[in-house]
Amino acid sequence: MSDDYRQMWKELGLDLDAHDALLGVLGQAYQDIYLAQKQRPEGMGYFDFVMSEVHGLRIKELVDEKAAGRKIVGSYCVFVPEEIVLAANATLVGLCSGADFATEDVERMLPRNTCALIKSSFGFKLGKVCPYLESADMIVGENTCDGKKKAYESLAGLVDNLYVMDLPQVKSENGKALLKAEFLRFKAAVEKLTGVTITAERLKDGIQTVNAKRAALHRLSALRKTDPAPVSGLDGLLVNQVFFYDNPARFTASVNKICDELEKRIAAEEGVFAKKTPRILVSGCPQAVPNWKLPMIVETAGAVIVGEESCVGERGTRNLTDDSGQTVEEMLDAIVDRYFQVDCAIFTPNPDRLDHIQQMVAETKADGVIHYGLQFCQPYLMESIPVEKALEDRQIPCLRLETDYSMEDVGQLKTRVEAFVEQLR
Amino acid sequence: MSDDYRQMWKELGLDLDAHDALLGVLGQAYQDIYLAQKQRPEGMGYFDFVMSEVHGLRIKELVDEKAAGRKIVGSYCVFVPEEIVLAANATLVGLCSGADFATEDVERMLPRNTCALIKSSFGFKLGKVCPYLESADMIVGENTCDGKKKAYESLAGLVDNLYVMDLPQVKSENGKALLKAEFLRFKAAVEKLTGVTITAERLKDGIQTVNAKRAALHRLSALRKTDPAPVSGLDGLLVNQVFFYDNPARFTASVNKICDELEKRIAAEEGVFAKKTPRILVSGCPQAVPNWKLPMIVETAGAVIVGEESCVGERGTRNLTDDSGQTVEEMLDAIVDRYFQVDCAIFTPNPDRLDHIQQMVAETKADGVIHYGLQFCQPYLMESIPVEKALEDRQIPCLRLETDYSMEDVGQLKTRVEAFVEQLR
Numbered sequence: 124m125s126d127d128y129r130q131m132w133k134e135l136g137l138d139l140d141a142h143d144a145l146l147g148v149l150g151q152a153y154q155d156i157y158l159a160q161k162q163r164p165e166g167m168g169y170f171d172f173v174m175s176e177v178h179g180l181r182i183k184e185l186v187d188e189k190a191a192g193r194k195i196v197g198s199y200c201v202f203v204p205e206e207i208v209l210a211a212n213a214t215l216v217g218l219c220s221g222a223d224f225a226t227e228d229v230e231r232m233l234p235r236n237t238c239a240l241i242k243s244s245f246g247f248k249l250g251k252v253c254p255y256l257e258s259a260d261m262i263v264g265e266n267t268c269d270g271k272k273k274a275y276e277s278l279a280g281l282v283d284n285l286y287v288m289d290l291p292q293v294k295s296e297n298g299k300a301l302l303k304a305e306f307l308r309f310k311a312a313v314e315k316l317t318g319v320t321i322t323a324e325r326l327k328d329g330i331q332t333v334n335a336k337r338a339a340l341h342r343l344s345a346l347r348k349t350d351p352a353p354v355s356g357l358d359g360l361l362v363n364q365v366f367f368y369d370n371p372a373r374f375t376a377s378v379n380k381i382c383d384e385l386e387k388r389i390a391a392e393e394g395v396f397a398k399k400t401p402r403i404l405v406s407g408c409p410q411a412v413p414n415w416k417l418p419m420i421v422e423t424a425g426a427v428i429v430g431e432e433s434c435v436g437e438r439g440t441r442n443l444t445d446d447s448g449q450t451v452e453e454m455l456d457a458i459v460d461r462y463f464q465v466d467c468a469i470f471t472p473n474p475d476r477l478d479h480i481q482q483m484v485a486e487t488k489a490d491g492v493i494h495y496g497l498q499f500c501q502p503y504l505m506e507s508i509p510v511e512k513a514l515e516d517r518q519i520p521c522l523r524l525e526t527d528y529s530m531e532d533v534g535q536l537k538t539r540v541e542a543f544v545e546q547l548r
Numbered sequence: 549m550s551d552d553y554r555q556m557w558k559e560l561g562l563d564l565d566a567h568d569a570l571l572g573v574l575g576q577a578y579q580d581i582y583l584a585q586k587q588r589p590e591g592m593g594y595f596d597f598v599m600s601e602v603h604g605l606r607i608k609e610l611v612d613e614k615a616a617g618r619k620i621v622g623s624y625c626v627f628v629p630e631e632i633v634l635a636a637n638a639t640l641v642g643l644c645s646g647a648d649f650a651t652e653d654v655e656r657m658l659p660r661n662t663c664a665l666i667k668s669s670f671g672f673k674l675g676k677v678c679p680y681l682e683s684a685d686m687i688v689g690e691n692t693c694d695g696k697k698k699a700y701e702s703l704a705g706l707v708d709n710l711y712v713m714d715l716p717q718v719k720s721e722n723g724k725a726l727l728k729a730e731f732l733r734f735k736a737a738v739e740k741l742t743g744v745t746i747t748a749e750r751l752k753d754g755i756q757t758v759n760a761k762r763a764a765l766h767r768l769s770a771l772r773k774t775d776p777a778p779v780s781g782l783d784g785l786l787v788n789q790v791f792f793y794d795n796p797a798r799f800t801a802s803v804n805k806i807c808d809e810l811e812k813r814i815a816a817e818e819g820v821f822a823k824k825t826p827r828i829l830v831s832g833c834p835q836a837v838p839n840w841k842l843p844m845i846v847e848t849a850g851a852v853i854v855g856e857e858s859c860v861g862e863r864g865t866r867n868l869t870d871d872s873g874q875t876v877e878e879m880l881d882a883i884v885d886r887y888f889q890v891d892c893a894i895f896t897p898n899p900d901r902l903d904h905i906q907q908m909v910a911e912t913k914a915d916g917v918i919h920y921g922l923q924f925c926q927p928y929l930m931e932s933i934p935v936e937k938a939l940e941d942r943q944i945p946c947l948r949l950e951t952d953y954s955m956e957d958v959g960q961l962k963t964r965v966e967a968f969v970e971q972l973r
Contacts, residue, residue: 293714
C-alpha cells in the first residue's frame with residue numbers, strides 16, 4: 124500500500140507499528156491461502172485488489188466521504204439494516220472481528236471464555252488497528268447473543284459513539300413489534316446523525332441498492348451449485364466477506380462480472396477442482412476477514428465448499444426487501460418483514476434454520492455439512508447438536524467442529540476434516 | 549427416609565438405584581457440611597428435617613395435592629411469578645439443578661461448554677432422579693440466558709409439558725410491555741392447567757402469601773447484619789434454597805421462628821463465629837441445592853458469609869409486590885412492576901445490580917465481596933469484570949471466582965479464598 128496512507132492512519136489514531144504488523148500477517152496469509160489457489164476466475168482479481176487495499180484505498184474513500192459530509196456507520200451484525208443507512212445518505216461498513224489481536228488486554232475486559240469474534244472486536248479497538256472502527260461516526264451494537272449484548276456494555280467505555288439496538292428472542296407478534304420499534308428508533312438516530320430526512324424516494328433507492336448486492340450474491344450462489352465447482356469456497360467466502368466493506372454499486376458490478384465469467388466456465392465444464400470432488404456445505408458461525416481457517420483446511424483436504432449457511436453467507440443475504448411500497452411506512456414494514464426472517468440462532472425456537480440447511484444441501488448438491496462453531500458461542504453450539512442429529516436422521520453426513528482463531532488446532536482439524544472428506548467419497 | 553417412599557418414587561418414574569445413590573451422596577454431604585457446623589440456631593432443626601425429607605415427605609405432599617386435584621408447576625428461575633401460580637390454586641416448586649448427574653448423557657445433548665446449572669437440570673431429567681420434575685404438571689422455562697433459552701428447545705423433547713416464557717433484555721417501555729404480555733399469557737396458561745379462574749381475591753391472597761415468605765427472608769437478612777453473625781452463611785443460603793421447595797406458609801413460619809431465636813442471640817451477643825470474623829458478601833450466580841461448595845470453603849477458611857446477592861438470595865426476593873390493587877389488572881401491573889426490578893445479568897445495561905451490591909456491602913457491613921461465577925455463564929462472567937473494577941475503585945476488596953459443581957478445584961479455590969480472607973483481616 125502507498126505511503127500516503129500512513130498519514131491517514133495516524134490521523135485516524137491507529138497504532139502504526141501494530142497496524143504494520145497486522146497488515147504484514149494479513150498479506151502473508153492472503154498470499155499463502157488465496158493467491159496459492161489454482162484456476163481462479165479472473166474476476167477474483169478485483170477482490171484481490173480490494174483485499175490488498177482493505178485498510179488503504181477503501182479507508183481513503185471513507186475518509187473522503189467524511190470530508191464531503193457523509194457519515195460512516197459501523198456494524199457487527201447482519202441485523203443492522205443497510206437500507207436505512209443508505210437512505211440517510213450514510214455508508215454502512217462491517218467492523219473488524221476476524222483475527223486475534225491484543226488478547227492480553229482484551230482478557231482484562233472480557234472473560235477468557237468469550238468467543239473469538241467478540242474478543243477480536245475488542246482487540247482491534249484496544250490495539251488501535253481497525254481503521255473502519257476509527258472512521259465510524261456511529262457504531263451499532265445489537266442484543267443478539269449474551270456475549271455481544273454484555274460486551275457492548277464494556278465497549279461503551281472504549282468508544283464515544285456506540286448505539287445499541289435491541290432485538291427480539293422469539294418470532295412472535297411481540298417480537299416483530301419490537302423489531303419494528305427498534306428499526307424506527309434506528310431510523311431516527313441515523314437521521315439525527317446525518318441531518319438527512321429519509322424520504323420514500325431515498326428509502327426505495329436504498330432498498331434497491333442493497334437488493335442488487337444480494338441479488339448478485341444469489342446469482343453467484345446459484346452458479347456454485349454446478350459440478351465441477353466453477354469457483355472455490357475460499358473465493359466464495361471472500362466475496363461474501365467483502366459484501367460488508369465495499370462500495371455497494373461497485374461490489375454488485377464486480378460480483379456480476381465474476382458471474383458472467385463463471386457462466387462461461389460452466390458452459391465449458393471447467394472448474395477449480397475436478398468433477399466429483401466431495402462437496403461440502405459450511406453451516407454455523409460467521410467467518411469474518413481474515414478468518415479463512417476452515418475453508419483453507421477443507422479445500423486443501425480434497426473437498427470443495429459449495430455454500431455458507433452463515434451470517435457471512437446466505438443467512439445474511441437470503442431474502443430481498445420488497446421495494447414495491449410507496450410510502451416510508453410501507454417500505455419500513457417491508458424491511459422489518461425481511462430482517463425478521465433471518466434465522467439467527469438467537470431466536471428460540473429456530474426451526475427455519477434447519478429447513479434452510481437442508482434446502483441448501485439439496486440445492487448445492489452437497490455431500491455433507493460441516494458445522495462451524497466458534498468456541499464459547501452458545502447459540503450456535505447449542506443448535507449444532509440437534510442440527511447434526513436432524514441431518515444424520517436424513518442420511519446427510521455432518522461434522523461438528525468447534526474452534527477459535529488460533530492456528531494451534533489446525534493439525535487436529537485437518538485430521539478430522541480429511542477423515543470426513545474420505546467418508547464422502 | 550421411609551420405605552413407603554420407594555413405591556411413590558417408582559410411580560413417579562424415578563430410577564430407584566440412581567436415586568438411592570444420589571440420596572446417599574446428598575445425605576453424606578449434608579452431614580459433613582451442615583451438621584458439622586457449631587453453634588447452629590435450634591430453628592435450623594426444621595431445615596435439617598426439610599432437607600432429610602426433601603425427596604420424601606415434601607414429594608408425598610405434592611403427590612397428595614395432585615391426588616386432591618391441585619396442579620404442580622415447576623420452575624428454573626425467579627422470573628416465574630409464584631403469585632399467579634398460587635392464585636390459580638396450584639403449587640410452584642423449584643426444579644433440581646444443583647448437582648452433576650448423568651453428565652455423559654447430558655453432553656450428548658448439550659455442548660460441554662454449558663454451565664453446570666443447565667447441565668444439571670438435564671442430568672436430573674435424563675438420570676430420572678428429580679421427583680419435583682416428575683411430579684410437575686407444567687414445567688416453565690424462560691428466555692433468560694442463551695444457554696437456558698436454547699437448552700429448553702432440547703428439553704422440550706424430554707418432557708411433554710414444557711411452557712416457555714419470553715423475557716425482555718432491556719428495561720425499556722417495550723421491555724416492560726413484553727413482560728406484562730408474557731405474564732398475562734402465563735396467567736391464561738395456568739388458568740387453563742388448573743381450570744381455576746384467577747379472581748382479585750385469589751390474586752391478593754397469592755401476593756400476600758409470597759410477600760410473607762419474602763418478608764420473613766428480609767427479616768433474616770437484617771439479622772445477619774449483626775456482628776457476631778448470629779447464623780452462618782451456609783444456613784442463610786439453605787433457608788434461601790428451601791424458599792423454592794417448601795409449603796409457603798410453613799416456610800414463612802419457620803423462618804420467623806429462627807428470626808425470633810436470632811434476636812435473642814443478638815441481644816446476648818452470641819454468634820456462630822467470633823466477633824470481628826471477616827464478613828463476606830457473595831454475589832453472582834445462583835447456588836441451588838446441594839451446591840454448598842463456596843460457602844463451605846469460605847466458612848472453613850475463617851470468614852462468614854453475611855449475604856447472597858443472587859437469585860437464590862436477595863436478587864430473587866428483594867422487593868415485595870404491592871398488594872393494594874383492587875382488580876386483577878391492577879395487581880397484575882403490580883406483579884409486573886415487582887419482577888421488572890429484578891436485576892438479572894440478562895438485562896443490558898444492568899446498573900441497578902452494581903448499586904445493590906454496594907448497598908448490600910454497606911448494610912451487611914461486609915469486608916469484601918466474592919463474585920461467584922459458574923463457568924460458561926456468560927451474563928454473570930461478563931458482568932463480573934466491571935463489578936470487580938467498580939468495587940475496587942470504591943476500596944471494596946473483591947475476589948472473582950469461576951467454578952462448576954465438581955470438587956476437583958476445591959483445593960485451588962480454598963487457597964485463593966484463604967488468601968482473600970487474610971487480606972480482609
